[in-house]
Amino acid sequence: MIRKAALFALIISLILVMVSFAAEDVRIGLVTPLTGDVATFGESTRNAAQMWVDETNAKGGLLGGKVVLFVEDDRNIPAETANAVSKLISQNKVITVVGSVASKCTLAGAPIAQSSKVPMITPTSTNVTVTQVGDYIFRACFIDPFQGTVMARYAYQNLKAKTAAMLYDIGNDYTKGLAENFKKSFEQLGGKVVASETYGVGESDFSAQLTNIRTAKPDVLFLPDYYNSVGLQARQARQLGITATFLGGDGWDSSELVPIAGTAIEGGMFSNHYAPGSSDPIAQAFYTNYIKRYGSAPDALAALAYDAFIIVGNAVTKAGKLDKTAIRDAIATTKDLHAVSGVLTFDANRNPIKGAVILEVKGGKFVYRDTVNP
Numbered sequence: 001m002i003r004k005a006a007l008f009a010l011i012i013s014l015i016l017v018m019v020s021f022a023a024e025d026v027r028i029g030l031v032t033p034l035t036g037d038v039a040t041f042g043e044s045t046r047n048a049a050q051m052w053v054d055e056t057n058a059k060g061g062l063l064g065g066k067v068v069l070f071v072e073d074d075r076n077i078p079a080e081t082a083n084a085v086s087k088l089i090s091q092n093k094v095i096t097v098v099g100s101v102a103s104k105c106t107l108a109g110a111p112i113a114q115s116s117k118v119p120m121i122t123p124t125s126t127n128v129t130v131t132q133v134g135d136y137i138f139r140a141c142f143i144d145p146f147q148g149t150v151m152a153r154y155a156y157q158n159l160k161a162k163t164a165a166m167l168y169d170i171g172n173d174y175t176k177g178l179a180e181n182f183k184k185s186f187e188q189l190g191g192k193v194v195a196s197e198t199y200g201v202g203e204s205d206f207s208a209q210l211t212n213i214r215t216a217k218p219d220v221l222f223l224p225d226y227y228n229s230v231g232l233q234a235r236q237a238r239q240l241g242i243t244a245t246f247l248g249g250d251g252w253d254s255s256e257l258v259p260i261a262g263t264a265i266e267g268g269m270f271s272n273h274y275a276p277g278s279s280d281p282i283a284q285a286f287y288t289n290y291i292k293r294y295g296s297a298p299d300a301l302a303a304l305a306y307d308a309f310i311i312v313g314n315a316v317t318k319a320g321k322l323d324k325t326a327i328r329d330a331i332a333t334t335k336d337l338h339a340v341s342g343v344l345t346f347d348a349n350r351n352p353i354k355g356a357v358i359l360e361v362k363g364g365k366f367v368y369r370d371t372v373n374p
């Protein structure tokens with residue numbers, strides 16, 4: 001009888017020990033536009049995130065715990081991003097939020113993460129003000145003052161353009177900021193912006209603005225919006241007889257750009273974060289595994305989402321505990337971290353220092369042209 005009781009007590013205490021040692025789940029949130037006007041951005045982001053989570057769990061997770069991903073669709077609408085971030089933090093109890101894609105959305109969600117002291121890292125939001133929201137806000141991409149300079153220099157020095165026109169969305173932080181950065185650099189170099197036309201969110205007829213641009217006869221036309229708008233703008237510009245070379249930024253990166261624009265976008269060039277073909281083993285594994293899993297090549301959004309998760313995973317391991325402040329501190333001190341889009345080190349403003357690639361639309365494909373380092 002006594003023996004039985006002792007055995008029973010032993011079993012109970014063993015179970016208790018096991019439970020107390022079973023590591024906690026690592027809950028990570030992702031907010032991205034899975035539907036709406038830029039749905040390919042959300043799809044690429046989610047694909048890469050899910051791939052990283054599965055790979056990490058197959059290797060034993062983080063700190064012995066399983067990684068659990070909570071995904072929210074913000075439809076590329078800032079108010080939805082704010083709701084999603086609140087939900088991920090208060091209901092899903094995530095230790096970090098990855099997202100969103102568009103700067104205007106991340107800018108709406110970041111104040112909530114900041115005031116809740118939950119680290120947030122956007123894979124792709126390039127507007128300079130995003131990480132200025134506070135010390136819990138990070139990004140995995142370069143910023144628009146750099147991207148604007150890259151394209152201005154390319155236009156002036158490589159393409160020998162002397163005049164440029166711009167057409168941009170006045171209500172979009174990314175588009176507006178990138179246009180301003182391009183103008184500043186292009187004029188500093190000695191070029192002249194001969195026409196600057198704007199429109200509002202959701203507009204799809206650009207003929208009035210493009211007619212003014214045609215009169216100004218620019219060498220290049222800078223179109224710093226997302227693929228859906230750029231596709232229409234390129235078509236309408238060529239229909240009006242504009243012959244300028246089209247230039248743009250990372251917002252062009254979508255498998256939908258060419259289907260929307262048709263041949264009008266041929267010869268167009270844009271700055272981007274990633275081009276396949278790196279000899280780095282991490283980049284190579286990412287590229288092959290992504291194709292194997294999803295049947296198409298990864299774009300910059302996929303690469304940067306994967307990198308944002310590499311940064312978070314590395315920080316959790318370095319922090320050694322699921323403590324949000326410790327994870328924040330570990331992200332901030334990320335140094336020489338090998339990721340898909342390069343070797344990452346954060347500067348004092350929580351932005352990684354990294355280069356850009358320039359791609360050209362040729363035969364309906366994105367062809368690598370150049371790399372520009374800061």
Ligand code: PHE
Nearest residue numbers: 102103124125126174250251
């Ligand atoms: N940089 C864009 C923004 O800040 C988002 C984006 C990044 C879109 C990369 C496409 C590719 O809004």
